[in-house]
Amino acid sequence: MTHHRFTLLVLALTALQGCANTPSAEAQLRGAQPIEAQISSAKSALTEEETQQKRFEAWKTDFINRATSKGYDRALVTSVIQPAIINELALERDSDQPEFTKPVWSYVDNAVSPDRLNTGTSKLIENEEVFNAIEARYPVPRHILTAIWGLETAYGRIMGSHDVVSALSTFAFEGRRTAFGEEQLFAILDMLAADQVRTEQLTGSWAGAMGMTQFIPTTFRDYAVDFNSDGNKDLWGNPYDALGSAAHYLSRHGWRKNEPVMIEVAVPSGFDYSLSETATKTVDEWKALGVRPMTGERWTENQSPLSAEMIAPAGHKGPILLTFKNFYVIKKYNNSTSYAMGITVLGDALRGVQTLHTDWPREDQALSFEDKQKMQVKLTELGFDTKGVDGQIGPNTRRAIRAWQKSNGLPAEGYMEQKLFKRLMTS
Ligand SMILES: [Ca+2]
Incomplete structure (x- = not known):
């Protein structure tokens, strides 16, 4: 929306420059408006932009005052908020996140692309000591952490270079996500006050996610760890801190050591698919309904008492899966079934296990x-x-x-x- 407004301003300014002497050839070709109208629309665009700037500055003053009255140090708040500038991307709608609009197979295929799999395999070898140390402290296995690293930032290659305070100030300033923006800014103030990070480290995505594992500030404040104990939670440059923080997050959300995440199953003919996504049953109960692992293996004794739900993300023609507690722990990281499937399939591939055996109904056309x-x-x-x-x-x-x-x-x-x-x- 603001992109549009910005474009109008640029067009209006261009027109103004063109008519300092005579209307430009381009303007004549376009059958331009009378000069007075051009000037007036350029002025009103300028005024709109100026008003937005003024409102943003007023928001800063207000935020600084409110934060101070909440007990935050005025000098700290001012030094963090005052330099913020409006981030145009952050003003755009955030409804086009790929895991919510692509067909599930397109997301899962991309998650386990040859490049991501090869790089992940190298990362597992390069960081063996990192993973040994993390697995000694947390129950989360290395291949899941590597999959998160790979899907979030292509193993640290694409972490985002936006100034996170500016991006979040833009959210907090106006639009649909003001409450989110403010909450995240307060988390940043908490992180700085507690000396967890330094201001100049705070870069990330336009949505405010930071570092190799893309933690938003509230997650960072509450779950990031200084795994290598050097006095800084460096989720941008230090794999111990970044992957250790992801392990800590999943662990605190209930990750269960050595339990499955997701298993593809075969069901008997005439199976009642209305149980999918609605019923939670133990493996033994699913077994009694004729549900068995797609690999042809038997359910193990350890699996029998575990609770699982069934999902059929592309209907009965695609893979049908039992999802376990750990699947829902991954969804705490990113609340999307496609994302949790992508992590599981990539994680399994990284340990040499094939998760999916049935192909997707790729001929199906998704609904617009x-x-x-x-x-x-x-x-x-x-x-x-x-x-x-x-x-x-x-x-x-x-x-x-x-x-x-x-x-x-x-x-x-x-x-x-x-x-x-x-x-x-x-x-
Ligand atoms: Ca550290």
């Missing part, structure tokens, strides 16, 4: 944003309430899809592609 909205309207009209029309397929929409599928004698897997969508829309 508009089609997803149409589907939500239609399902709700038919009495299967999606609890809103937002073009995002969340648990409520999947529940509605399942109910509609069940009532039509279809596998109730909660997944819909073009073919099924057409059937729904003509019903």
Whole structure:
């Protein structure tokens, strides 16, 4: 949105420069507005930009005052906030994160690309001592940490070079994420006050995620560790600190040593897919329903009592998986099923294990944003309430899809592609 405004300003300024003497050839070709109108629109664009700057400066003053009244040191807050500038990217919508819009197989394929797998294999060898030390302190295995490192920043290659205070100040200043921005800025003040990091280290993504494992400030403040005990939590340059912090985070969120993350399964014909995503059962209970590992191996005694859910992220034609506690611990890192699958598949590949055996239904065509909205309207009209029309397929929409599928004698897997969508829309 602000990009658009900025473009208008540049266009208006260009037009102004062009008409200092006579209208430019380009302006004449475009059938330009009268000069007065050009000047007036350039002025109003300028004014808008100026007003935004003024509002931003006013926000800084207000934030500094509020932080001071909360007990933060005024000199510290001022030195952190005063230099902030508006980050244009941070003003854009953040709805295009790949794990939320790509088909699941596109995300998983990319996660386990040959380059990521090869580099990860080298990183495991290069950092053997780092991983030995981390595994001695935390229950999280090295191949999972390496997969996080690889997916978050391509093993530290792409960490983002945005000034994080500016990016988060932009969020805090105005828009949909003001509360998030403020909370993160306070976390940065806490980190600096506690001498965890130095101000000049605070670079990251436009969304405020920092270092090799992309910790946002609240996560950094609460979970980052100075693993090598040198007095600085260096998640940008030190693999002990970065990977140790990721291990600490997963450990504190309940990682269970030596338990599986996700296992592909085969189900008997006529299986009730409406159990997927809705039922939590022990492996023994799944076994009693005829669910068995896709590899043909038997469930082990250790696995029998473990709780697991079933997911079928691309419907019954794609891989069907039992997901265990550790799967949901990974989702605490990034709340996306595709992300957790990507981490598991890459992590398994890094230890020489193949997670998925069934190929994805790649011929299926995903629904567009508009089609997803149409589907939500239609399902709700038919009495299967999606609890809103937002073009995002969340648990409520999947529940509605399942109910509609069940009532039509279809596998109730909660997944819909073009073919099924057409059937729904003509019903
Ligand atoms: Ca350190």
